[in-house]
Amino acid sequence: CERQEGQPLKQRLLVVANRLPVSAVRRGEDSWQLEISVGGLVSALLGVKEFDARWIGWAGVNVPDEIGQKALTKALAEKRCIPVFLDEEIVHQYYNGYCNNILWPLFHYLGLPQEDRLATTRSFQSQFDAYKRANQMFADVVNQHYEEGDVVWCHDYHLMFLPKCLKEYNSNMKVGWFLHTPFPSSEIHRTLPSRSELLRSVLAADLVGFHTYDYARHFVSACTRILGLEGTPEGVEDQGKLTRVAAFPIGIDSDRFVRALEIPQVQEHMKELKERFAGRKVMLGVDRLDMIKGIPQKILAFEKFLEENPNWRDKVVLLQIAVPTRTDVPEYQKLTSQVHEIVGRINGRFGTLTAVPIHHLDRSLDFHALCALYAVTDVALVTSLRDGMNLVSYEFVACQASKKGVLILSEFAGAAQSLGAGAILVNPWNITEVAASIGYALNMPADEREKRHQHNFMYVTTHTSQEWAATFVSELNDTIVEAQLRTRQ
Ligand code: G6P
Secondary structure: OEOOOOOOOEOEEEEEEEEOOEEEEEEEOOEEEEEEOOOHHHHHHOOOOOOEEEEEEEOOOOOOOHHHHHHHHHHHHOOOEEEOOOOHHHHHHHHHHHHHHHHHHHHOOOOOOOOOHHHHHHHHHHHHHHHHHHHHHHHHHHHHHOOOOOEEEEEOHHHOOHHHHHHHHOOOOEEEEEOOOOOOOHHHHOOOOOHHHHHHHHHOOOEEEEOOHHHHHHHHHHHHHHHOOEEOOOEEEEOOEEEEEEEOOOOOOHHHHHHHOOOHHHHHHHHHHHHHOOOOEEEEEEEEOOHHHOHHHHHHHHHHHHHHOHHHOOOEEEEEEEEOOOOOOHHHHHHHHHHHHHHHHHHHHHOOOOOOOEEEEOOOOOHHHHHHHHHHOOEEEEOOOOEOOOOHHHHHHHOOOOOOOEEEEEOOEOOHHHHOOOOEEEOOOOHHHHHHHHHHHHOOOHHHHHHHHHHHHHHHHHOOHHHHHHHHHHHHHHHHHHHHHHHHO
16 A cells, blocks of 8 residues: 555555557657557546556557667556557457457357358467467566555456466465456357356456446356356355455546536537537437447438438438547458448438538547537437447536437447436337437437436436446455455354
8 A cells, every 4th residue: 555645545456457548659769659548448447546556558559679668668657557568469369369359249249250260260279379378468567566465456358367367476466357348148158169268267356347237147157057166146156265246337437527518628619519510419429430339220220310300301410439449350440441331321312512411530539529529419329239338328428417418328238227217228220219219319308308317417427437446446355355254264
């Protein structure tokens, strides 16, 4: 623990995630520029201030030379970040391959890769080996920086092998693991060739956390059905050792969004947007350009709505922010072309000389511009085919205190369990239903909007990322104490 002048003791926390909250761009032999990374995990953890935290992860860049590595390590230290250096080959096999081409689609119910099954099967083992090697490299860095009493919090599907590696170094280390994606039904997980090894590695942790009760239940069933272990209400038991398994729904730093709306720069952005889209209702989608986000389905639903409601054609605009991601993976490249093709077709079909129905941007927005956009939006569309939680829905709600816009939310996003009562829930695969929901949202009376918004606003501003992290870490500390008591009995 660290005592800062006049401050209470803060628990030391080592956050380990594949990606650091900042990505590095090289500007010279020994100079680096750091940029905030995108994604729900980063957005949630940046708001967590009550720990003396260090972040260990990959800076998203290959740094083969020692001068570059030293300079980057120094630049990152100022942000309390510690880099894990991964070379190009390992990034290709571990990150593009095993993480993003195998685990990510599988955990989102898109199955194992279908094309060229034989090639996939042949390369599967080498990708899994690279995955384990990469996890071991993360473990080495954690071990170098670990001090007795630290809590080590491992994040996400990239690091399922990490708890085991860490406990092999030091069985007294307090290790928690949290998954930011869904954990699928055991019937899906059992198709994975390395299913048992991964489950056993995760079980080496003291506490295993998920966004929802369903994901936790799927994990426990997988351990029961695949490993033959006993599932208890507390977790999973293996030869007298209990791994506690529970749901810890993540949140956002809602104050940061609420306060941002007071900033003059944000208000200026809002004014510009209102002028630009005067006389039209604004619909908004903000997603990483990922197949799980259901962007093509969303746009097709919007097309259907325009088709069926000619009176709305010049009165509504869809702004779709699609942040490029994992651009080295062929599936993501295909998706980008597919989305561009659909947007082009619809704009050609319904656009006029002065206006188009869809504004599609392949890039991220800075925080101020994003808050302004959330605040002027009438209807937000979150139509993920599967999503661990989806914090865009939370961010939208946090920025809607005055407008009280409507959230259309996929029932397959974890957020449906927390914001379901205030949002319009949809099956994103059912384009007719989503189109009808767009009509319902655009015509919703003010009192109904107000009621729905209040429900969600209350939830988002009370279930914050700070509370999420504090609950997880405190439960991890309790889990250790309980285990010690059990051993003494
Ligand atoms: C999701 C994952 C995160 C990941 C983020 C961005 O939110 O749960 O672990 O960092 O996507 O994806 P990327 O592959 O760019 O890190």
